[in-house]
Amino acid sequence: MKKIKLKVPATVANLVCGFDILGMAIYEPYDEMELALTDSPEIIIRHEDPFGLPEDPLKNVAGIVLLKIQEHLQLSTGFEVTIRKHIKPGSGLGSSAASAAGAAFGANILLENILSKNEMIHFAMFGEELASGVRHADNIAPCIYGGITLVKSTVPLDIIPLNTPDLFVTAVHPQVEVKTSDSRQILKKTVSLKSAVEQWGNIAGLVAGIQKNDIPLIGRSLNDVIIEPIRSILIPQFDEIKSKSLQSGALGGGISGSGPSIFMLSEKKETAEKIARLMKSIYDNIDIESYVYISKINPKGIELIENK
Amino acid sequence: MKKIKLKVPATVANLVCGFDILGMAIYEPYDEMELALTDSPEIIIRHEDPFGLPEDPLKNVAGIVLLKIQEHLQLSTGFEVTIRKHIKPGSGLGSSAASAAGAAFGANILLENILSKNEMIHFAMFGEELASGVRHADNIAPCIYGGITLVKSTVPLDIIPLNTPDLFVTAVHPQVEVKTSDSRQILKKTVSLKSAVEQWGNIAGLVAGIQKNDIPLIGRSLNDVIIEPIRSILIPQFDEIKSKSLQSGALGGGISGSGPSIFMLSEKKETAEKIARLMKSIYDNIDIESYVYISKINPKGIELIENK
Missing domain, CATH: 3.30.230.10 (Ribosomal Protein S5; domain 2)
Incomplete structure (x- = not known):
C-alpha cells in the first residue's frame, strides 16, 4: 500500500x-x-x-x-x-x-x-x-x-x-481566540471610493514591488486603510506591536489572515529575531501566552x- | 537664446x-x-x-x-x-x-x-x-x-x-462633450467591499501581467466593476464598441481617462486596424464624427x- x-x-x-x-x-x-x-x-x-x-x-x-x-x-x-x-x-x-x-x-x-x-x-x-x-x-x-x-x-x-522576495517573516500567535466568522462580520459592507483607490494603489505597489524585487516599495505598500483599522481592534496590543516592529526595522506587516496572529517582514535575520523577542515580551508583559515563529518566505x- | x-x-x-x-x-x-x-x-x-x-x-x-x-x-x-x-x-x-x-x-x-x-x-x-x-x-x-x-x-x-508590453493601442475620440468634472461627479462616493475586492484582484492581475509580460493575464484583468458601469453611460455606443472590439480580437480596453475616448489593446497591428475601422463605422452609423488613432504603447x- x-x-x-x-x-x-x-x-x-x-x-x-x-x-x-x-x-x-x-x-x-x-x-x-x-x-x-x-x-x-x-x-x-x-x-x-x-x-x-x-x-x-x-x-x-x-x-x-x-x-x-x-x-x-x-x-x-x-x-x-x-x-x-x-x-x-x-x-x-x-x-x-x-x-x-x-x-x-x-x-x-x-x-x-x-x-x-x-x-x-x-x-x-x-x-x-x-x-x-x-x-x-x-x-x-x-x-x-x-x-x-x-x-x-x-x-x-x-x-x-x-515572485518570492528574499525576506524573513516573524509571526506571533497570541493565545486569544478570534473567530474567522466574527472577524469577517465586523467588516463594513461598503468602503469609501477614496479609501478603495488608496488601497488599490497599495496593492498595485505591492505586486509591482514583489515582481521588481523592489524591497523598499514592498515596505511602503504594506498599508491597509480598509480592513486593518477594524480587525485590529480584536487583537490585543496590535498597534504597539506594529509600531515597535517598524521602529525596530521591519519593512511592514499586519494581521495574518483574520488574526489574531500578526506578521512582520524584514530584510535581515537579526531584525526578524529582534522583532520576535519584542513581540514575545509585549505579550509576556500583559500575561498573554504567545508563540513566535521566524522563517523565510x-x-x-x-x-x-x-x-x- | x-x-x-x-x-x-x-x-x-x-x-x-x-x-x-x-x-x-x-x-x-x-x-x-x-x-x-x-x-x-x-x-x-x-x-x-x-x-x-x-x-x-x-x-x-x-x-x-x-x-x-x-x-x-x-x-x-x-x-x-x-x-x-x-x-x-x-x-x-x-x-x-x-x-x-x-x-x-x-x-x-x-x-x-x-x-x-x-x-x-x-x-x-x-x-x-x-x-x-x-x-x-x-x-x-x-x-x-x-x-x-x-x-x-x-x-x-x-x-x-x-514595464512596457509590446501591444497596440486603438483609441477613438467621438466628438461628444463629456466634462471631467461631470464624469467625476456621477461616481458613487462609496463602493461595496465585494466590488472593491474584485477590483483589486483585477488591478493586482493587471500589474502582475504587465511585469510578467503575460499578455492573456493583462487581457483578463482589464475589467472594471466600479467606474466603467457608471461612466460608460455618458459615452454613446460604449457597450457596442467594447463588445465588438473584443469579438474582433482585442485583449480588452475601456474608457480612456474620464472619456469620451475609448481605447482597446491588441497584440497584432491587423487587429488594432480592424478595431479602428469598426469604431469609426459604429460612430459613422449614428452620425457622430470621430477620430481614430493607432499606436504602440x-x-x-x-x-x-x-x-x-
Whole structure:
C-alpha cells in the first residue's frame, strides 16, 4: 500500500493590503500529514494532536476534501490519513488550509498526478468552506503553489504565482481566540471610493514591488486603510506591536489572515529575531501566552518528505 | 537664446481597472511645444491651434506650471511657449496633462536638468488642478516617464514605472462633450467591499501581467466593476464598441481617462486596424464624427526633437 508523508506549511493570507486576494507560504509552523490509499472505499482520519478536531470525514477539513475528490473521480479506493497538526486552529496562520491543501496535494500524489494545481485548489476549497463558511483560496493557493500567490478570482479560479522576495517573516500567535466568522462580520459592507483607490494603489505597489524585487516599495505598500483599522481592534496590543516592529526595522506587516496572529517582514535575520523577542515580551508583559515563529518566505509550499 | 521643441504624447489614464492610479503613454495624437528662456521675467503663451484656449499664463495649463517653477526657483528669466495642440481638450486623452507635463519637461531642459522627474510631475500637477480642479498625476506621470506608470500615491508623490508590453493601442475620440468634472461627479462616493475586492484582484492581475509580460493575464484583468458601469453611460455606443472590439480580437480596453475616448489593446497591428475601422463605422452609423488613432504603447513619453 503506497504511503506518503507531507510537510504542510502555515500561510499568511491578505498580506496587509491584499484582503481576500494575496497569500504567502512560510516554513514555520507546519503540519505533518501521512496519507495512504486503501482498498476499501472508506476515508479514515486520525488526528495525533491535542486540538480535538472532528475525525468524521464529513466534519473534518481533510476528510471533506478527500470525499469530494473520491466522488468526482468515482474512486473505488479510500484514504487513510494521519494528521499531526502544529498550526493551531484559529491562529490565522492557515490551519484549515493546511489540512485541506495537504489532503488534495497528497491524494494527487497517491493518484499519480491526476489533478492540476488548480484542480487541487478547487477541491481544497471545500475544506475552507467547511471550516469558515467561505470557499476562499488565499491560504490554499500559496500552500499548493508555494511563495506568494494572487487569487485574481475564485469563480472562475484564476491563480497567479508571484515572485518570492528574499525576506524573513516573524509571526506571533497570541493565545486569544478570534473567530474567522466574527472577524469577517465586523467588516463594513461598503468602503469609501477614496479609501478603495488608496488601497488599490497599495496593492498595485505591492505586486509591482514583489515582481521588481523592489524591497523598499514592498515596505511602503504594506498599508491597509480598509480592513486593518477594524480587525485590529480584536487583537490585543496590535498597534504597539506594529509600531515597535517598524521602529525596530521591519519593512511592514499586519494581521495574518483574520488574526489574531500578526506578521512582520524584514530584510535581515537579526531584525526578524529582534522583532520576535519584542513581540514575545509585549505579550509576556500583559500575561498573554504567545508563540513566535521566524522563517523565510517559503517558495516550495507543501513538501513530500516520504514516499514509500 | 536657447530654444527647444518637444513632441508631447497623449496618455490613457486609469487603464480600465486602475482608476486614479494607472496611466499609459501612446504615440498618437501628440502636441508640439516650443519653449525658450527669455531675459525678461514674463511668461508668454501662444496657442497655434483652433481650440481657443486662454493664453493668460495664470489661466493657461502650461502657463501656471511655468509660473510655479519660476516662483519656486526664484528665476529672473521668463519663458516663451508656442503650443500646437493636436490632442483635443476634453477628449480623455490627456490634453491638459500634455500641456502641463510638456511645460515642466521643457523648462527642465532649458534650466539644464535642475529638476528630478518627480519634481517635474509635482509642478505639472498644478496644471491639472487648473484644468479639472484635481491635482492628479495619472496622465502626467506616463507623459514624463513614458510607458505605463503607477501613481501609488500623490501625497507623498510615489510613482512606480512599470514595464512596457509590446501591444497596440486603438483609441477613438467621438466628438461628444463629456466634462471631467461631470464624469467625476456621477461616481458613487462609496463602493461595496465585494466590488472593491474584485477590483483589486483585477488591478493586482493587471500589474502582475504587465511585469510578467503575460499578455492573456493583462487581457483578463482589464475589467472594471466600479467606474466603467457608471461612466460608460455618458459615452454613446460604449457597450457596442467594447463588445465588438473584443469579438474582433482585442485583449480588452475601456474608457480612456474620464472619456469620451475609448481605447482597446491588441497584440497584432491587423487587429488594432480592424478595431479602428469598426469604431469609426459604429460612430459613422449614428452620425457622430470621430477620430481614430493607432499606436504602440510609447515607452519614451515626451521627446525632445529640436534643441538649438
